[in-house]
Amino acid sequence: MTDVNIMTGGPHENLSDDWQQLAGEWIGVDRGTLRLVKAGIKPILAVGDFDSLTASEFQLVREHVQKIEQVPSAKDDTDTELAVKAALTDFSADKVTLVGATGGRLDHFLSNLFLPLQPRFLDDIERIHLLDEQNHVDYYGPGTHEIQPLPGYRYVAVINLTPVTDLAIVGAKYPLKPWSAAYPYAWASNEFIGNEPFTVSWTTGQVAIIYSRDRIGQKVDN
Amino acid sequence: MTDVNIMTGGPHENLSDDWQQLAGEWIGVDRGTLRLVKAGIKPILAVGDFDSLTASEFQLVREHVQKIEQVPSAKDDTDTELAVKAALTDFSADKVTLVGATGGRLDHFLSNLFLPLQPRFLDDIERIHLLDEQNHVDYYGPGTHEIQPLPGYRYVAVINLTPVTDLAIVGAKYPLKPWSAAYPYAWASNEFIGNEPFTVSWTTGQVAIIYSRDRIGQKVDN
Structure with a gap:
């Protein structure tokens, strides 16, 4: 049992200043993985199609991530949904915190904000949180x-x-x-x-x- | 009948670059009014408690705004709700666009995003829009x-x-x-x-x- 933080790809400016100090393991969602690796964090899992990464960026990710789940871009689950599922199921997380989930495109943000409301996550809804520079969501x-x-x-x-x-x-x-x-x-x-x-x-x-x-x-x- | 744009107090960085070119009249919500006045716009109405304005800022607002509706900060309607009501009712707006409604505090943003869903606004829901740097909401x-x-x-x-x-x-x-x-x-x-x-x-x-x-x-x- 542990805490798992999930880094998605929202704008840098929206990240809380102390995000690197969050306790627990990290999962990277697509390009968010690169942000983790560049901060010296070794994610336990990375999920995404990684299409937007250059060859050398993807090489960097491969060197520093324990497990990479490369998925097609058009699929039933979003990358973030897959990451939350893995955190709750594979890693039995007590607490899952979405980071990088706000700012920029509102469709991305609302997809993240509404994620815990899906029937499959309802039993675990109180374990999911969202954190940015100005807000903490339970x-x-x-x-x-x-x-x-x-x-x-x-x-x-x-x-x-x-x-x-x-x-x-x-x-x-x-x-x-x-x-x-x-x-x-x-x-x-x-x-x-x-x-x-x-x-x-x-x-x-x-x-x-x-x-x-x-x-x-x-x-x-x- | 006209278009009415409503400037609320969200962060500058989230404003669309061309917000000053929007067609129609403007209503200012609290501090958002100051942003309009400083941009050389003369709002047809300003709504708020204006507590956060200095005396000279409030003087500037008074000089450039046709009508000021000064309301207490604790009340049943939010300033933005009062502004939307005025736009639809007093000014018979065909189109009401919320500007400065995203970014920063999520409670402010969600209050704006969910506003058109209130029963009193449902009949006019298709007249209300929200605009920021990266998003246009109908x-x-x-x-x-x-x-x-x-x-x-x-x-x-x-x-x-x-x-x-x-x-x-x-x-x-x-x-x-x-x-x-x-x-x-x-x-x-x-x-x-x-x-x-x-x-x-x-x-x-x-x-x-x-x-x-x-x-x-x-x-x-x-």
Whole structure:
């Protein structure tokens, strides 16, 4: 049992500054693998068609990656889906963190954001996370959850990504009485009261808890 | 009847290079208003609490904006929701384009992305669009829609943002047989065949069509 981080190919600027310090093993998704290798990381697995790599780049990847799963570009599963499957199944990861999954093309980002909602991943939804420079995303299924503050993140949002029943927030700056909707909605810009956790509950649907912060060094214009 | 563009407060880097050339009037959302005024644009309306503006910045806004709707920061509607309501109702906009709505905090972005799905906006969903440097988002309700190529955008994605019934794609590079799901999913990285439109249809739910492109000047690493 271990933590597995998955590096996908989103823009550099969106990576959290300390991504190289994440605990656990790494899986590289296509070109994301090259980013890992160049950072001196030896991924336990790389998945992709690697079409965009030059011969010498692919050689570099081959020298530093324990196992390479080369797949065609047109297939049923995306590279990232294959990587998450491997992390959960082959490597029995307790915690899977998607890195490089935001910024740039919105279709790529939404494919990553919605991935844990697929029926095949629902049992493991709370094991999957997404991390970038300004955001930390956790996923939860129905139930009652205690949400803890996360150092360095001022804001916390409760976002139902699917229809939801009786979503309630108790003990946060902005509480929410039981609320149901057939559409996704972002209860954004909430905050913790002091350093106290709050409780969020619902009976059907999947919800993302997104911790976020303004940019480090940001002056005013955002 | 006119086009109305709404400038929200997302990071500069995510703005499309030619945003200042968009046809139509402008509404500024909170600090986004300052960006408009500094670009020499005179917004027809500005909405926000303007707490983050200095006295001289707010003075500049007051000098260049026809109407300012100053609202408290904690309220039922977000500033962007108020701006979209005004665009559709007060200004009878045919087309409302959200600009500055991506990048940075994911709770802000998802609040913008999901806005057109709210029951009060559903009748006007096809009038609302979202534009950034790499993406152009259109929204559609149930029915059969002919999707036209958009010059400069290589990729097109079909993304059900709500549960969907019998979603089918005919005439694109990757067709889809009628498919239903209780969760959102991104059918990403599709392409037009030559310069031909394709057809997409479904019977219940809301779908985003996202045109996207790699970054201008992008070399290889994405």
